Each structure stands twice: as structure tokens, then as C-alpha cells.
Amino acid sequence: xxxxxxxxxxLAAVRAGAPLVHNITxxxxxxxxxxxxxxxGASPVMIHAEExxxxxxxxxxxxxxxxxxxxxxxxxxxxxxxxAAEKHGVPVVIDPVGAGATPYRTRVIRDLIRAGKPAIxxxxxxxxxxxxxxxxxxxxxxxxxxxxxxxxxxxxIAEERSCVVCVSGRTDYILDTNRTVAVDNGHALMTRVTGxxxxxxxxxxxxxxxxxxxxxxxxAAMAVMGMAGEIAAEKxxxxxxxxxxxxxxxxxLSKDDIDRRxxxxxxx
Numbered sequence: 636x637x638x639x640x641x642x643x644x645x646l647a648a649v650r651a652g653a654p655l656v657h658n659i660t661x662x663x664x665x666x667x668x669x670x671x672x673x674x675x676g677a678s679p680v681m682i683h684a685e686e687x688x689x690x691x692x693x694x695x696x697x698x699x700x701x702x703x704x705x706x707x708x709x710x711x712x713x714x715x716x717x718x719a720a721e722k723h724g725v726p727v728v729i730d731p732v733g734a735g736a737t738p739y740r741t742r743v744i745r746d747l748i749r750a751g752k753p754a755i756x757x758x759x760x761x762x763x764x765x766x767x768x769x770x771x772x773x774x775x776x777x778x779x780x781x782x783x784x785x786x787x788x789x790x791x792i793a794e795e796r797s798c799v800v801c802v803s804g805r806t807d808y809i810l811d812t813n814r815t816v817a818v819d820n821g822h823a824l825m826t827r828v829t830g831x832x833x834x835x836x837x838x839x840x841x842x843x844x845x846x847x848x849x850x851x852x853x854x855a856a857m858a859v860m861g862m863a864g865e866i867a868a869e870k871x872x873x874x875x876x877x878x879x880x881x882x883x884x885x886x887x888l889s890k891d892d893i894d895r896r897x898x899x900x901x902x903x
Contacts, residue, residue: 639897643890645846645855650676654696654844658837659683659713661703661732664830667878668837674885675859677841685712689719696844697754698725699837702744703732710743717751726754726843730836734758735765748796754849756792757801757836760785767791782806786815799849801839803832807857808902809850816854819898820861822868824877831881835860854899862896863888 655678660668665681672679682691685708692698698720700713720727731744745766748756756763763785782804789800793811802808807818825831838860842852866888867880 639890639893641851642855642858642897642899643893645842645852646675646859646888646893648845649841652676652696652845653678654841655680655694656697656699656837656840656844657682657691657695657716658699658701658840659688659709659716660699660701660730660833660837661705663703664701664833667830668834670882671834671885672837672841674882675838675841677844679837683709683712685709685715688712688716692716692719692725693723695720695725697840698727699730699840700727700747701730701732701833701836702734702740702747703730703833705740705743710747713747714750717747721751726840726847726849727751728755728757728836728840728843729753730833731756731758731762731766732833734762735768741765748792753796753798754843755799755801755839755853756796757803757832757839757853759803759832763792763800763802764788782808786810799853801835801853801857803835803857807861809854809857811850814850815902816850817900817902818854818857818861820858820865820896822861822864824868824871824874825864825881827874828878828881831860831864858893858897858899859885859888861898862892865896866892 669679767788782802838856842856846852863884866884870880871877
């Protein structure tokens with residue numbers, strides 16, 4: 636996938652279809668990810684209680700599971716929602732936030748990605764590496780590795796789980812068992828705002844709701860995320876105003892913006 640037209644068509648489909656994206660996510664990012672989904676045209680719902688997570692997942696267009704502020708009741712809700720989503724053909728996007736930071740967190744996320752068939756797993760390089768390497772320790776939720784350092788681990792996960800893996804970083808790599816797409820959109824100021832990685836995962840959910848080639852969905856979502864970040868950074872005085880301009884850029888991103896800014900290539 637390397638076409639600005641395809642990215643714009645997927646963005647237009649999200650805006651027209653307003654898919655319901657069920658998020659089991661963390662306290663830090665609930666507001667920002669919900670607003671980003673609204674800005675891009677999707678309809679967010681933020682439900683994590685184990686008593687209702689499965690019922691909501693069953694009627695959603697996509698399920699996004701983010702383990703950022705995990706606890707045992709939340710974990711049970713995640714597993715129940717995942718099972719319900721699979722039963723009803725709802726694509727599941729998983730964000731292994733902080734994988735490798737603690738044994739509990741790493742165990743839960745590894746068990747979760749083996750509990751079913753995710754559509755997309757999106758994380759930074761350290762998180763993706765921690766899914767396959769017991770020796771790796773991450774720096775909280777921040778990556779200590781470049782995105783290209785995690786490509787081997789990402790391919791291994793993609794092959795084992797038959798899913799798309801997205802490794803985010805200065806260059807975002809999106810791959811499945813035999814394809815790799817690189818996206819070079821984005822801006823360094825985005826790393827100074829908490830939750831934008833989680834926002835990228837939520838956007839992957841919105842696009843996966845309407846595009847069943849999940850590599851195309853994830854690549855388009857990451858490109859849209861990066862281009863909106865570039866536009867926001869050009870207008871922002873710092874991280875605070877970046878957040879405001881980012882939502883506006885998502886909302887207003889045009890075909891002309893995508894034609895001029897898209898930096899995407901198929902690398903294999």
C-alpha cells in the first residue's frame with residue numbers, strides 16, 4: 636500500500652461510517668483517545684467493567700484493548716471482551732503498553748495475545764521486543780529501542796498469531812507474514828505529549844472496523860496520525876497547544892493534505 640488515494644478513501648470511509656470503537660483503555664488517555672476518535676469520525680465508547688465488557692464488544696465495530704493501567708478486574712474484562720469480539724467477528728486491536736516493565740504486565744499481555752486472534756498489535760519497539768524476549772526490560776512505557784530493531788520480533792509475532800504488527804517510532808513499520816509498509820510521517824514534538832501512542836492504537840481500531848485488510852487499515856491509520864501530528868506541530872508553540880491542534884488536524888485532514896504529505900512505502 637503506497638497510495639494517497641487509498642489512505643484518503645479509508646479516511647473518508649471512517650468519516651462516513653462512524654464505526655463504534657469499544658475501548659478498554661487506561662485512565663491516562665481515556666479523554667484524549669475518545670476525542671481523537673470523534674475527530675477522525677468514529678464513535679468511541681470507553682467501557683472496561685468485566686460485568687459488561689463482553690456485551691459491548693459483541694455489538695462494536697472494533698475492540699481496542701490497551702493494558703496501560705491494568706488491574707485484575709480489568710484484565711478479566713479484557714479476556715471476556717476479546718472472546719466476545721471473536722465470536723461476533725469484531726476485529727481486535729491490542730496495545731501492549733509497558734510490556735517488559737513488570738512480570739505481571741508482561742504475563743498478562745502475553746496471555747492475552749494468545750487468547751485469540753488479534754487483528755493488529757501496535758506498540759513501540761521495546762514493547763514488541765518484550766513480547767518475545769524475557770530478558771528485555773523497558774523504561775516504563777517509553778521505548779529504549781528504535782523501531783527497526785524490533786522487526787524480527789514483529790515478524791515472528793505476526794507469523795505465530797497470523798496478525799498484523801505495527802511497530803511505532805521515528806519510522807512506523809506495519810507488517811504481516813509477507814508484507815511490510817514503512818510510514819515516515821510524524822513529528823518529534825508528538826513524543827512530548829502523553830497518550831499519542833495509545834491514540835494511534837485507537838485509530839487503528841477505527842480503520843480496522845471498515846477495512847478488513849488489516850495491514851492497509853493500520854498503515855492508513857498510522858499515516859493519518861503522523862500527518863495530523865505534522866500539521867499540529869507547525870502551528871503549536873509546544874506540547875500543550877499541539878494537543879489542541881492535533882485534534883483539529885485530524886478533523887480537517889483533506890485529500891490535498893494527504894497528497895502532499897504522505898510518506899509511505901512498501902519495503903518488502
